[in-house]
Amino acid sequence: MPVKASEYGEKDITPNERSMAEVTSVYQLSDVQPTDWVFVALQSLIEQYSCITNKRDRTYQSNRPLTRYEFAVELNVCINAIYQQQVNQxxxxxxxxxxxxxxxxxxxxxxxLSLQNHMEVLEMKTANLKSKQFSTTTTLSGSIVAVVSGLTGDSADGNSDTQIESNIALNYRARLNLITSLTGKDRLLVRLQSSNRVPNFNGASGTNMTRLSFEVGNTNDKLDINLLEYRFPVSESLNLYLFANAASHHYYATVLNPYFASFGGAKGSPSRFLERNPIYRIGFISPAGVAAVYNVNQAIRLDLGYLAENAGNLNEGLFRGTYSALAQLSFKPAQNLELGLTYLRNYSADGNLLHRTGSNFSNIPFGANVPLVSNAYGMEALWRIAPKMSVSGWFGYINAERVDGIDSEADIINYAVNFAFLDLFKESAIGGLGLGVPPKVVSNTIASREDRETGLHLEAFYQFPITDNITLIPGIIYLINPNHNDNDGDIFVGTIRTVFNF
Structure with a gap:
């Protein structure tokens, strides 16, 4: 009774039936009307046997005409369901x-017959994919980022006559992601990475304001374990994360900056600063830790995380060394608007906040190897103004205090606004314009470590998909008063990224 391969398979089709299947008559092009007998007959079967259960009340209430193929799909589902009911009963x-x-x-x-042929083709393709898959429980994906970059302008050393000495650099970063699920709902991520060093431009420019989003360390072309993460659900609303190394708060917390931020800088903003509010970065080079994401409902989300720099060190562990704890509440008061409130507590044994953006003083407010604690607060927003345009931004404030017995504190702020233009000139392309003030020390008990002027960061990039697997991203960064010092001239940073995904 149901449509089966054994009944309507290719081997059983006669030449006359094949000819009928290949020629569509004018009658076959006509729609099935709600008043037609076939429509009424199917409706009665559905109501009697509840054979289409994707309807909310298990009845067939469509009052619009259906194409003959749409009707055949509904008919096939119903007949197979009725057949299965009779077998069971x-x-x-x-x-x-x-x-x-x-x-x-x-x-x-x-x-x-046409529907069955489509199903058989899909089954063959699925079987072919299964026979060639990497593993029954593990999927493999990867990316290669090739970067041409360079900078020019005045070195941020307080002397307007010092020019940057830098050549054009060609670098790459390759990543392999092994994602395993043991239960179907959990995820184990093992990320392998190989690179020659994507340049850290703060050495040539004298400021962290020139650092790039896709900057990575040098593995000397060897493949290293870059990230080990395990995520599993406790309930439908609660997910827990365990990080063994190289974690960051933005790996689990939403940063409300979707078109500028990315997981590792492969796409989006060319700069480290405009990827996300710098307070998410505070405290680490390669920490381990735990995190939780709780979706209170569709409009409210709570992110919690605790990361420790030297968790594997018996002398420091999770609680006696450098750590960072985050709590964030995000909510959607409207469908096109999302807001976030972020709090982050950090202890740094060496006195470096390590957000690695902004001025030198904003990273090390009291000097090297001066332990400190900091409390950081952030307000983030994302507004989808139109289907193809959005604006996002934030304000961040950090209060840092010495904990070496000397009473001293510093206040650090940063803010930014980003505009994203979707499907710009081509479907799936993204244009980005951003501007802001990178982290700046606005007050410090140590007056000599305040930033007296205000620098400005401006950038533009265009994310252009050449194919489904290749994306070209040219970008430019323009810095005014680098290091928040008007004695330093402007700096330009240019990048062209080519991203290969597989």
């Missing part, structure tokens, strides 16, 4: 219903 259908089903099958024989 070991009972026979009434003759009147058998006759009704037979007449419907005869009326839509060509459409049902």
């Amino acid at each position: 070991l009972s026979q259908l009434p003759q009147v219903d058998i006759a009704k089903i037979k007449r419907l099958q005869d009326e839509f024989a060509i459409e049902l």
Whole structure:
């Protein structure tokens, strides 16, 4: 009774039936109207046997015309469901219903045959993919980022006559992601990475304001374990994360900056600063830790995390060394608007906040190897103004205090606004314009470590998909008063990224 490969398979099709399947008549192009007998007959079967259960009340309430193929899909689902019900119940259908089903099958024989052929093709493709898959429990994906970059302008050393000495650099970063699920709902991520060093421009420029989003360390072309993360659900609303190394708060917390931020800088903003509010970065080079994401409902989300720099060190562990704890509440007061409130507590044994953006003083407010604690607060927002335009931004404030017995504190702020233009000149392309003030020390008990002027960061990039697997991203960064010092001239940073995904 249901459509089966054994009944309507390719080997059983006669030349005459094949000819009928290949030629579409004018009658076959007509839609099935709600008043047609076939429509009424199917509706009665659905109501009697509840054979289409994706309807909320298990009844067929469509009052619009259906194409013959759409009708055949519904018919096939219903017939198969009725057949399975009879097998389970070991009972026979009434003759009147058998006759009704037979007449419907005869009326839509060509459409049902076409549907079966499509199903067989899909089954063959699925079987082929399964035979070639990497593992039954593990998927493999990867990316290669090739970067041409350079900078020019005045070195941020307080002397307007010192020019940057830098050549054009060509670098790469390759990553392999092994994602394993043991239960179907959990995820184990093992990220392997190989690179020659994507340049850290703060050495050439004298400021962290020139650092790039996709900057990575040098593995000397060897493949290292770059990240080890395990995520599993406690309930439908709560997910827990365990990080063994190289974690960051933005790996689990939403940063409300979707078109500028990315997981590792492969796409989005060319700069480290405009990827996300710098307070998410505070405290670490390669920490381990735990995190939780709780979706209170569709509009409210709570992110919690605790990361420790030397968690594997018996002398420091999770709680006696450099650490960072985050709590964030994000909510959607409207469908196109999202807001976030972030708090982060940090202890740094060497006195470096390590957000690695902004001025030198904003990273090390009291000097090297002066231990400190900091409390950071952030307000983030994302507004989707139109289907193809959004604006995002933030304000961040850090209060840092010495903990070496000397009473001293510093206040650090930063803020930014980003504009994203979707499908710009091409589908899936993204244009980005951003501007802001990178982290700046606005007050410090040590007056000599305040930033007296205000620098400005401006950038533009265009994310252009050449194919489904290749993306080209040119970008430019323009810095005014680098290091928040008007004695330093402007700096330009240019990048061209080519991203290969597989």
